[in-house]
Amino acid sequence: MxxxxxxxxxxxxxxxxxxxxxxxxxxxxxxxxxxxxxNQRYVTSKVLAATRQGRTLxxxxxxxxxxxGPFAESREQLGGFYVIDAPDxxxxxxxxxxxxxxxxxxxxxxxxxxxxxxxxxxxxxxLLAFGGVPAAGDWVVLADAGSATTLRLRGGKVxxxxxxxxxxxxxxxxxxxxxxxxxRPAHAIEVRPxx
Amino acid sequence: xxxxxxxxxxxxxxxxxxxxxxxxFALAEEAVQEAFAAAAEQWGDAPPPSPRxxxxxVATNKAIDRMRRRVKFPEVEMVELPxxxxxxxxxxxxxxxxxxxxxxxLAPEAQVALTLRTIAGLATEEIARLFVTEPxxxxxxxxxxxxxxRDARIPYSVPAAxxxxxxxxxxxxxxxxxxxxxYGALRGELCDEAIRLGRLVSELLPDxxxxxxxxxxxxxHDARRDARLVDGELVLLEDQDRSRxxxxxxAEGLGALDAALAxxxxxxxxxxxxxxxxHAHPPPTDWAQIVALYDLLLAAQPTPLVELNRAVAxxxxxxxxxxxxxxxxxxxxxxxxxxxxxxxADLLHRLGRxxxxxxxxxxxxxxxVAPTERRFLERRLAELGxxx
Numbered sequence: 001m002x003x004x005x006x007x008x009x010x011x012x013x014x015x016x017x018x019x020x021x022x023x024x025x026x027x028x029x030x031x032x033x034x035x036x037x038x039n040q041r042y043v044t045s046k047v048l049a050a051t052r053q054g055r056t057l058x059x060x061x062x063x064x065x066x067x068x069g070p071f072a073e074s075r076e077q078l079g080g081f082y083v084i085d086a087p088d089x090x091x092x093x094x095x096x097x098x099x100x101x102x103x104x105x106x107x108x109x110x111x112x113x114x115x116x117x118x119x120x121x122x123x124x125x126x127l128l129a130f131g132g133v134p135a136a137g138d139w140v141v142l143a144d145a146g147s148a149t150t151l152r153l154r155g156g157k158v159x160x161x162x163x164x165x166x167x168x169x170x171x172x173x174x175x176x177x178x179x180x181x182x183x184r185p186a187h188a189i190e191v192r193p194x195x
Numbered sequence: 196x197x198x199x200x201x202x203x204x205x206x207x208x209x210x211x212x213x214x215x216x217x218x219x220f221a222l223a224e225e226a227v228q229e230a231f232a233a234a235a236e237q238w239g240d241a242p243p244p245s246p247r248x249x250x251x252x253v254a255t256n257k258a259i260d261r262m263r264r265r266v267k268f269p270e271v272e273m274v275e276l277p278x279x280x281x282x283x284x285x286x287x288x289x290x291x292x293x294x295x296x297x298x299x300x301l302a303p304e305a306q307v308a309l310t311l312r313t314i315a316g317l318a319t320e321e322i323a324r325l326f327v328t329e330p331x332x333x334x335x336x337x338x339x340x341x342x343x344x345r346d347a348r349i350p351y352s353v354p355a356a357x358x359x360x361x362x363x364x365x366x367x368x369x370x371x372x373x374x375x376x377x378y379g380a381l382r383g384e385l386c387d388e389a390i391r392l393g394r395l396v397s398e399l400l401p402d403x404x405x406x407x408x409x410x411x412x413x414x415x416h417d418a419r420r421d422a423r424l425v426d427g428e429l430v431l432l433e434d435q436d437r438s439r440x441x442x443x444x445x446a447e448g449l450g451a452l453d454a455a456l457a458x459x460x461x462x463x464x465x466x467x468x469x470x471x472x473x474h475a476h477p478p479p480t481d482w483a484q485i486v487a488l489y490d491l492l493l494a495a496q497p498t499p500l501v502e503l504n505r506a507v508a509x510x511x512x513x514x515x516x517x518x519x520x521x522x523x524x525x526x527x528x529x530x531x532x533x534x535x536x537x538x539x540a541d542l543l544h545r546l547g548r549x550x551x552x553x554x555x556x557x558x559x560x561x562x563x564v565a566p567t568e569r570r571f572l573e574r575r576l577a578e579l580g581x582x583x
Contacts, residue, residue: 001348088350089300113347146339147346149300162302162343 002043002085002114003092004142004172008165009079009105015050017105028100036084041095043083044120046174049193051077057189064181071130071190072167076107078128078192081172083114083140089149096151097158109151110165116141121174124194129171131187139171198235201246206231206316207395209250211288212279214295214351217258218272220341224313226261230254248279289314290399291353293392297366298349305340306369312337314395315373315388325376325385359403366396367409367464374413381424381567386417397451404460407451412464414448415471417441429571432474445475466492482512499528499535507538515542533563537572544579553579 017025029045036042051070058065070077082099086092089111096109118138133139145168150161170186174194183189196204206227213223230253234246243249255278262271279285296309308326311317323333343349354362370392377385393410400406422439423430430436452468470488473481489505502525510518519542522535529535540555556576563569 088348089298090350090354093300111347115346143346144342147343149347160299162300162305 001087002083002117003089003096004112004114004140005082005084005092005096005099006078006110006112006165006169007080007082007099007101007106008076008108008110009101010075010107011051011077011079012075014079014105025100025104028104032098032100035098036082036095041084041086041091043085045080045082046126047080047195048078048126049195051192054190054192057183057191058187059182059184064183070192071128071188074166076166078169079105083120089113093149093151093160102151102153102158107152108165111149111151112145112164112169113143113147114140115143118173123174125175126192126194127173127175128169128190128192129173129183129186129188130167130190131170132185133171134183134186134189136182137173137175139173141171142169145170196242198231198238201234201242202231203316205247205250207289207292207314208247208285208287209254210313210316211292212251212285213254213258214292215286215288216255216274216276217262218274218345218351220313220344221338222258222261222265222271223254224341226254226258229257233257245280245282247282247285251285252278287399289395291351293366293396294353294362295344295349295351297362297369298344299362299365300347300349301340301343303368303372305336306365307372308333308337309340310369310392311373311388314392317388325382363396363400363403363406367406370396371409371413371464374416378416378420379565383420386413386420389413390417402458404455404458405462405464407458408455408460408462408465408468411448411451411455412468412471414444414451415468415475418444418448418475424567427567428574429567437477440475448472449475463492463496466495480511482508486512499525500532503529503532503535503538510542510545515545518542519546531562533559533561533568533572535559536562537575540575544575549579 026047033042033045052068054068054070056067056069056071058067080101084092084095086095092111096111099106099109102109116139118140120140129139133141145164148164148168150163150165152159152161209230210223210227213227214220217223217226227250230250233253234242234250238246259273262273277284292314293310296313297306301309304326308322311322311325312319319334319337320330322337323330326333353359370389373392374386374389377383377387377389390410390413393406393413397403397406397410418441419432419435421441422435422437425436448468449472452465452472455465455468466488470485470492473485473488485508486505489501489508493501493505503522506518506521506525509521519539522539522542525535536555536559540552540559543549543552543555553576556572556579559572560569560576563572
């Protein structure tokens, strides 16, 4: 079964890092990906650009409206994700707990089972749907937010909580450009360039 | 045995045996309910020679029937296991079930509710009453937990040796929470349930001394259950009629405590059980030893409530003035907790500082919730010759 590890970070804090710090943090992921690959657990992973480079699509009075920035205004934003393959939640938790992001900028990692997979294209942008799965297009559908588990580092130890980190993402999709004109039945689609 | 007693006794075991076959909580629970309903209908006065095996067989068939009808969920995992002929053929899978119910990816409340529902076989209404919530809300919560177990694939297994200690902590915490709920709310049936669960875990994991220490702790406290209330009113430990203590429970508790300590238990449950064990001995109580145990407990569990208990013990060992000084450190941390004010009031009273004692009792009354405790505090205040 596939799980998505959604990495949430403190965006202003992450943005304030020096280039060397960013490079060091990114380098930590190479051995982690290697470990996942060796154990046949790796599916994919992506790093997202900052939310100010993103845009959000909503509908108002039946017409699509695009605004700049993220779906939710908050310091804490999705910074990247992994998709892993694991036989059960215990294995997924163990792998997520080893994710180097927890030691660097992540405030939390949300583990969400994937209810329906879709081909993941190698493309320039990530679309995140909130509150439903858009009718148009092939989406990776996440299992109900009630099935989420959130990991945080507390006093050097990994702590688990039941439930999602924040407004639960319902589905996601990689696309070349935002080719969706209508987010419905989702409330909104956030479009984020990849790094 | 009546069917109701059988339900209490066998629900957890039948449910666990079924989940070993059908990996879906909601489906297993429906099937187990149906099997018990079928038993009520068919057994009459002549239950089958192996009632447990009968229930597992019938529940398995009901689950398969339901799965066939429920084409929407073809993903339910089935494990082929032989249908049990005799009760002894039903392997005890309750430990696996406990670890699933007490999985750390489930909210603590959800762990308690699910354990009471599936292992102890409590009805949703009973659990709702325990959580002071509506039965419909509790039913929804239970559905959500079962859905998470299925959707997120929470495993149905006893954790590997390297994870066992950590995960066992969560299981023991759930059992103890059930007990303290029952003990605080004077609900004996919950204490009985917790002791049953505690016995189960310590029997299934005989090499885990902390499990046995928890059992000892619960038994030693529960032994005083009948003496704790006279005519519906609370009686302090020192004023209790010791002839009303349950000698069998004390003997079992002390036995479990000795076994746990001999096996190297040194955690919070073992220390609290050792304190309860000293209280169970005939007077005079060894207060110095109790203070020493509280010192160790405070190191393991540095919470204001442990410090409060230590201060009370210190007052008994070294006099009320020493206790009062120790209590004073808690004046901010426990400003809203009636137990703090009540303990202070008692020490002030013993020191003859009646006006201050009366003020402290009034502060305790301002924060107390349970009616029995309220009446107890009112009586103490009246003994001072003061009015509330």
